[in-house]
Amino acid sequence: MAYIKRDIEGKILALSKEYACILVTGPRQVGKTTVLRQLMDNDREYVTLDDMEERRLAKRDPAMFLQMHSTPIMIDEVQYAPELFSYIKIEIDKGAVPGTYWLTGSQAFKLMGLAQESLAGRVAILHMSSLSQHEIYGSGKCTPFTLELDTLKAREKTNAPADIAEIYKRIWNGFMPGLASGKFSDRDVFYSSYLQTYIDRDVKEQVQLADPLLFSDFVRAAACRAGQMLNVHDIAQDVGVSDDTAKRWLQVLEKSDVIFFLRPYSNNLLKRTVKTPKMYFFDTGLVAYLTRYSSPEILANGAMNGAILENFVVSELLKSYNNNAKDCLLWYYRDSNSNEIDMVIESDGMLHPLEIKRSVNPGSELISAFNLLNKASVPRGNGAILCMRPKLSAINSENYIVPIWMI
Numbered sequence: 131m132a133y134i135k136r137d138i139e140g141k142i143l144a145l146s147k148e149y150a151c152i153l154v155t156g157p158r159q160v161g162k163t164t165v166l167r168q169l170m171d172n173d174r175e176y177v178t179l180d181d182m183e184e185r186r187l188a189k190r191d192p193a194m195f196l197q198m199h200s201t202p203i204m205i206d207e208v209q210y211a212p213e214l215f216s217y218i219k220i221e222i223d224k225g226a227v228p229g230t231y232w233l234t235g236s237q238a239f240k241l242m243g244l245a246q247e248s249l250a251g252r253v254a255i256l257h258m259s260s261l262s263q264h265e266i267y268g269s270g271k272c273t274p275f276t277l278e279l280d281t282l283k284a285r286e287k288t289n290a291p292a293d294i295a296e297i298y299k300r301i302w303n304g305f306m307p308g309l310a311s312g313k314f315s316d317r318d319v320f321y322s323s324y325l326q327t328y329i330d331r332d333v334k335e336q337v338q339l340a341d342p343l344l345f346s347d348f349v350r351a352a353a354c355r356a357g358q359m360l361n362v363h364d365i366a367q368d369v370g371v372s373d374d375t376a377k378r379w380l381q382v383l384e385k386s387d388v389i390f391f392l393r394p395y396s397n398n399l400l401k402r403t404v405k406t407p408k409m410y411f412f413d414t415g416l417v418a419y420l421t422r423y424s425s426p427e428i429l430a431n432g433a434m435n436g437a438i439l440e441n442f443v444v445s446e447l448l449k450s451y452n453n454n455a456k457d458c459l460l461w462y463y464r465d466s467n468s469n470e471i472d473m474v475i476e477s478d479g480m481l482h483p484l485e486i487k488r489s490v491n492p493g494s495e496l497i498s499a500f501n502l503l504n505k506a507s508v509p510r511g512n513g514a515i516l517c518m519r520p521k522l523s524a525i526n527s528e529n530y531i532v533p534i535w536m537i
Contacts, residue, residue, distance in 0.1 A: 304415010480511030
């Protein structure tokens with residue numbers, strides 16, 4: 131089994147020289163523990179709260195738990211004992227040196243809230259997703275995706291080229307480290323086990339489930355609508371639950387980093403924009419598994435080929451920011467006349483429109499929708515069509531044609 135170097139490693143080490151506490155959050159099995167254990171030296175003690183005795187002590191007597199273990203320390207699955215945060219704060223205020231505490235945990239929303247409340251100004255919080263295509267197939271340094279021409283040219287040298295068949299193979303295989311590293315070889319068994327473990331260990335902690343299989347059906351119904359505007363009622367009807375239940379279950383999926391939402395861009399000068407978010411999954415392999423596509427070739431020619439490609443592009447773009455510990459102001463645009471722009475990035479005081487197309491040779495008419503942003507209060511910057519073109523190109527000096535493998 132080969133270790134896959136993570137783009138976020140540099141940030142972890144750099145921030146460990148400045149902050150006494152580092153918290154790495156993210157969904158189950160994306161490699162949080164693996165990367166930190168790869169980076170830690172022999173002086174750092176490792177404790178996991180999967181160990182029930184350690185968890186019991188951490189919850190009942192967090193002060194004693196910290197006394198029992200030497201520092202520097204890595205505490206894995208810290209979400210099981212949030213009581214530790216207040217006591218870690220006390221130790222930091224006593225003078226704990228940078229890098230003393232490394233913490234990992236899933237349930238990112240809850241963890242981040244607790245950590246920010248208890249450790250405000252004392253903790254650096256990093257979000258880790260599943261592997262990016264750069265981490266698996268590329269090389270060199272990863273930078274956040276931007277539409278600066280020099281940066282785009284640099285990405286051509288660090289990312290691995292891929293044609294349409296290869297892109298759908300990447301999408302279908304997914305980006306979970308257990309599969310990409312070769313630890314597990316049977317993709318279907320892996321995702322089946324992943325879903326079962328997720329429901330048993332994460333979902334049941336947050337909601338009462340009379341029938342776990344019903345929640346599994348719910349996740350599948352959501353996956354069928356990946357890359358689309360959210361319609362809670364349709365998902366609820368598919369599995370026979372109420373709209374309120376569907377809303378609560380979607381919140382669970384979002385809080386545990388299985389899905390995320392892209393909000394519509396709007397401001398007071400764009401009065402006819404829609405209010406409904408679009409839903410995406412962090413891992414496209416899970417979507418392909420849940421929607422029962424048995425091969426990359428069938429997926430590439432199936433009804434979901436456009437939606438899952440969009441899901442892939444949006445998630446990869448966000449990973450490029452997460453892996454550099456940067457926030458990404460990302461939306462989509464759609465108005466009441468059904469005019470739409472797939473993505474809008476706000477950066478350095480400008481709006482950058484992006485259109486996603488499966489075509490190798492997209493037409494220049496695709497950028498006409500970008501003019502919709504001219505009425506916004508924020509000025510419009512460079513735009514791009516993200517597509518299957520093998521090489522970086524341009525429509526004009528303000529609009530590029532960017533291969534999807536470069537994200």
